[in-house]
Amino acid sequence: MSIIKNKFIFLTIAALLVVASIVIVAVKGLNIGIEFTGGSVVEVSYDERPDTETINQALASYDFRPSVQAFGEEGYIIRTRELSEADRGVLLAALNIDEQAPQVERLNTVGPSIGKEVRSKAFLAIALVVVAIILYIAFVFRKVSPGIEEDAEKIPSSWKYGFIAILALLHDIAIPIGVFALFQIEISSLFVVGLLSILGLSVNDTIVVFDRIRENLTTNKEEKTKESFAATVGRALRQTMARSINTSLTLLIVLGALLAVGPVAIQELALVLLIGTFVGTYSSIFIASPLLVLWNKGEKA
Amino acid sequence: MEDMKQIYIRIISLLILAGAVALGWFVLAQPEAKPFSLGLDLSGGTHLEYEAQLEGIPAEDHRSSMVALRDVIERRVNLFGVAEPNVQTETARLGQEERVFRLIVELPGVTDVEEAVAMIGETPLLEFKAQNPELSEEEFQTALNQQTQALLLDNIKASNPELADSIVSQQDEAVSEPFISTPLTGAYLDGAQMQLTQPTPGQMAGQPYIVLNFDREGGKLFEEITAANVGKIIAIYLDGAPISTPVVQQKITGGEATITGSFTLDEARQLEGRLNAGALPVPIELVATQSIGPSLGAESVEAGIYAGIIGFIIVAAFLILYYRIPGIIAVVALVVYTVVMLSLFKFIPVTLTAAGIAGFVISLGMAVDANILIFERAKEELAKGATIYDAMRIGFSRAWLSIRDGNISSIMSAAIIFMLSSSLIKGFALTFGIGVIVSMVTAITMTRWFLLSIAGKKSPQWLRTLFTSGLNK
Numbered sequence: 001m002s003i004i005k006n007k008f009i010f011l012t013i014a015a016l017l018v019v020a021s022i023v024i025v026a027v028k029g030l031n032i033g034i035e036f037t038g039g040s041v042v043e044v045s046y047d048e049r050p051d052t053e054t055i056n057q058a059l060a061s062y063d064f065r066p067s068v069q070a071f072g073e074e075g076y077i078i079r080t081r082e083l084s085e086a087d088r089g090v091l092l093a094a095l096n097i098d099e100q101a102p103q104v105e106r107l108n109t110v111g112p113s114i115g116k117e118v119r120s121k122a123f124l125a126i127a128l129v130v131v132a133i134i135l136y137i138a139f140v141f142r143k144v145s146p147g148i149e150e151d152a153e154k155i156p157s158s159w160k161y162g163f164i165a166i167l168a169l170l171h172d173i174a175i176p177i178g179v180f181a182l183f184q185i186e187i188s189s190l191f192v193v194g195l196l197s198i199l200g201l202s203v204n205d206t207i208v209v210f211d212r213i214r215e216n217l218t219t220n221k222e223e224k225t226k227e228s229f230a231a232t233v234g235r236a237l238r239q240t241m242a243r244s245i246n247t248s249l250t251l252l253i254v255l256g257a258l259l260a261v262g263p264v265a266i267q268e269l270a271l272v273l274l275i276g277t278f279v280g281t282y283s284s285i286f287i288a289s290p291l292l293v294l295w296n297k298g299e300k301a
Numbered sequence: 302m303e304d305m306k307q308i309y310i311r312i313i314s315l316l317i318l319a320g321a322v323a324l325g326w327f328v329l330a331q332p333e334a335k336p337f338s339l340g341l342d343l344s345g346g347t348h349l350e351y352e353a354q355l356e357g358i359p360a361e362d363h364r365s366s367m368v369a370l371r372d373v374i375e376r377r378v379n380l381f382g383v384a385e386p387n388v389q390t391e392t393a394r395l396g397q398e399e400r401v402f403r404l405i406v407e408l409p410g411v412t413d414v415e416e417a418v419a420m421i422g423e424t425p426l427l428e429f430k431a432q433n434p435e436l437s438e439e440e441f442q443t444a445l446n447q448q449t450q451a452l453l454l455d456n457i458k459a460s461n462p463e464l465a466d467s468i469v470s471q472q473d474e475a476v477s478e479p480f481i482s483t484p485l486t487g488a489y490l491d492g493a494q495m496q497l498t499q500p501t502p503g504q505m506a507g508q509p510y511i512v513l514n515f516d517r518e519g520g521k522l523f524e525e526i527t528a529a530n531v532g533k534i535i536a537i538y539l540d541g542a543p544i545s546t547p548v549v550q551q552k553i554t555g556g557e558a559t560i561t562g563s564f565t566l567d568e569a570r571q572l573e574g575r576l577n578a579g580a581l582p583v584p585i586e587l588v589a590t591q592s593i594g595p596s597l598g599a600e601s602v603e604a605g606i607y608a609g610i611i612g613f614i615i616v617a618a619f620l621i622l623y624y625r626i627p628g629i630i631a632v633v634a635l636v637v638y639t640v641v642m643l644s645l646f647k648f649i650p651v652t653l654t655a656a657g658i659a660g661f662v663i664s665l666g667m668a669v670d671a672n673i674l675i676f677e678r679a680k681e682e683l684a685k686g687a688t689i690y691d692a693m694r695i696g697f698s699r700a701w702l703s704i705r706d707g708n709i710s711s712i713m714s715a716a717i718i719f720m721l722s723s724s725l726i727k728g729f730a731l732t733f734g735i736g737v738i739v740s741m742v743t744a745i746t747m748t749r750w751f752l753l754s755i756a757g758k759k760s761p762q763w764l765r766t767l768f769t770s771g772l773n774k
Contacts, residue, residue, distance in 0.1 A: 043594075043597075085415065085418055085587075088414065088415065089415060103594060103596075104412070104592070104594060105593070105594035105596065105597045106591075106592065106593050106594060106597060107414055107590065107591070107592045108589075108590065108591040108592070109589055109590045109591075110588075110589045111352075111588035111589055113352075113401070113588065114350065114588055114589050117393050117401075117723075118723055121721055121722055121723060122722075122726075124721055125717060125718050125721045125722055125726070128717045128721065129713075129714045129717050129718065132710075132713050132714065132717055133710055133713075133714070136709070136710050136713060137710070140706050189656075189723065189726060190655065190656055190659075192726060193656045193659060193660075193726055193729045194659075196714065196718055196726070196729070196730075197659065197660070197663045197729075197733070199714060200663065200710075200711045200714050200715070200733070201663065201666070201667075203707070203710050203711075203714075204667065204670070204707035204708075204710065204711060205707075207703065207706045207707045207710060208674065208703045208707060211702055211703040211706060212703070215699070215702070239681070240677075242677055243670075243673050243674055243677045246619075246623065246673050246677075247666070247669065247670040247673050249619065250616045250619065250620070250666065250669045250670075250673075251663075251666040251669075253612055253615045253616050253619065254609075254612035254613075254616060254662055254665070254666065255612075255662075256612075257608045257609075257611040257612035257615070258605075258608045258612065258662065260608070261604060261607055261608045261611060262604050262605055262607075262608035263600065263601035263602075263604040263605050263608075263655060264600070264601070264604070265342060265597070265601050265655050266601075266605075266655045266656075266658070266659060269655070269656070269659050270659075273659070273663070
């Protein structure tokens with residue numbers, strides 16, 4: 001009940017976090033990877049790694065527009081403009097420092113047209129998933145029984161469940177994007193994978209709570225119990241709290257293990273998911289349900 | 302009656318367990334029998350993306366051109382001895398009308414992009430073009446001349462760029478193409494042989510020329526094209542440039558064409574070899590490359606397995622400590638779930654990538670969630686005083702709606718993502734989607750049967766304690 005009573009505190013915190021994320025993205029911008037923009041990325045490793053300055057100097061005389069970043073114990077990640085076949089050879093030759101040829105771990109080139117396509121597909125996928133979820137939730141909750149109280153309008157229409165689930169989702173997506181902008185972590189396709197997973201997890205979380213609200217409304221009706229909608233929601237939250245926390249906890253454990261000792265290649269993904277799982281659970285409990293109560297009240301007034 | 306039912310449930314549960322152990326033993330304990338198929342990001346290798354240029358080819362032939370293209374490249378790659386290459390075509394839509402056809406070549410184990418690109422670049426592009434019917438004879442001659450000049454200029458550029466710069470190009474006006482594409486391409490080529498002309502007096506040896514043999518369909522096409530173009534030129538284009546422009550004297554049957562270019566003996570031999578390995582039906586352009594070193598891939602797999610085991614142990618410990626007996630059942634159900642999923646990955650087979658593994662991990666989370674939902678509901682029923690058996694039964698049926706709704710929305714998302722995305726994200730959607738479906742099935746069946754088979758009709762207090770959670774109450 002306290003969550004519903006203090007809903008404005010929680011909603012304000014959430015709104016502030018979302019606004020902060022938007023501001024950070026607007027001010028610092030996103031570090032968008034070559035998969036979306038076109039370009040090349042080379043990952044090399046040396047037996048004895050020369051310092052960054054040496055690498056920069058070695059590449060200074062070419063027009064590759066490189067950005068060099070130390071990676072792991074012995075490697076570098078070098079991002080450049082889109083490299084042609086010939087360019088690749090020149091670049092790798094230039095990286096032979098003190099007659100030490102680097103090991104090429106990864107060499108990716110993406111043409112600008114592909115980048116554009118990957119970008120638009122990612123947006124399209126996210127948008128379609130969002131629409132599908134609204135429709136599905138509206139459909140599933142279409143038969144929510146009105147309470148025993150005569151004023152049936154006290155119960156939100158099923159569309160509200162869908163839209164509120166999406167509001168919670170936007171919150172869940174905004175915050176990881178903000179964190180990635182804040183630390184200027186590179187946004188790759190795997191980041192999009194992460195956002196899509198968050199969509200799935202968070203909507204699942206929200207549905208579980210909504211489901212309990214629906215069930216409580218039904219039993220209230222059957223047992224002719226009088227209870228305000230706010231109280232029903234509060235009860236549903238209490239009933240699902242242990243499940244929400246335990247489910248998130250198990251996911252956080254697995255993701256924490258992936259982040260700590262898992263493959264370097266998917267650490268960013270583990271990070272997005274970790275943040276997303278956390279805020280996704282938070283949003284189902286502290287945003288979606290209070291909003292449902294709030295929206296319902298607004299309608300009545 | 303009820304007792305009989307529980308006996309059946311116990312028998313089924315035991316059978317499931319035995320089946321899972323057998324599956325685990327046969328599928329997972331013997332990695333040599335059928336290894337997992339690992340994506341390039343995990344196994345190391347090269348991924349090349351080409352865009353096919355289909356301008357001038359009628360839209361209804363696009364698909365068949367792409368199939369022909371794929372077959373040629375596949376043959377080429379196989380010739381090179383790459384183990385389990387993957388060559389596939391992909392259609393992408395840019396905007397409303399524009400469609401892009403791509404060819405994706407994945408070469409596991411090849412980590413040198415240059416080598417891979419060179420190997421595919423060797424494939425010759427062979428096209429047969431006919432005189433552009435929209436041009437008058439005069440216009441055609443002008444266009445032909447301009448083309449010849451342009452080719453000459455290109456040649457000079459290649460050998461002597463400075464000289465080429467000093468030549469002022471006279472082609473200011475728009476140039477019309479002298480030739481247009483015909484359906485006849487390298488796709489219909491059966492083979493090629495180099496032959497020599499009879500030496501004329503005063504010559505040491507004959508001029509080399511190349512005989513092209515078409516397959517049956519190609520022979521028919523050639524016959525039609527020559528019949529329609531008697532007295533006109535049929536241009537044979539190799540790698541985008543005309544190498545031979547004979548005038549058709551009469552309809553040619555028998556499916557044979559000759560290329561009489563001015564090659565040296567070595568050049569002719571090389572061309573013969575290249576053509577015999579297959580010729581491309583349409584030009585292709587490299588648009589993206591990706592190569593992953595073998596050590597990076599191996600590290601990823603090792604670290605992934607390590608992280609998975611650590612995560613699993615902690616989650617198992619948590620579930621058992623918190624949920625006691627149901628927790629043990631959840632862990633057993635999870636192990637069976639994992640065995641089923643890994644077996645599916647092997648037998649479908651699903652190519653495992655880093656993103657795919659992420660999808661699997663998330664679906665594992667959903668599987669745990671289904672169990673937790675059931676246990677929490679069962680706990681509520683126990684608190685109300687139901688017998689353990691009834692609590693488990695009712696707990697399951699109450700939790701089912703939540704599990705169903707949550708999972709269906711996930712399956713829907715996975716399907717949308719799968720249909721829309723590039724290959725990387727597809728891998729994620731596939732394992733996630735399969736994972737959620739399997740977890741739903743295992744939650745309905747396994748967890749329920751296991752719980753019911755363990756729960757007795759009598760529920761003494763000590764047993765109730767073992768079925769409730771560790772916190773409060």
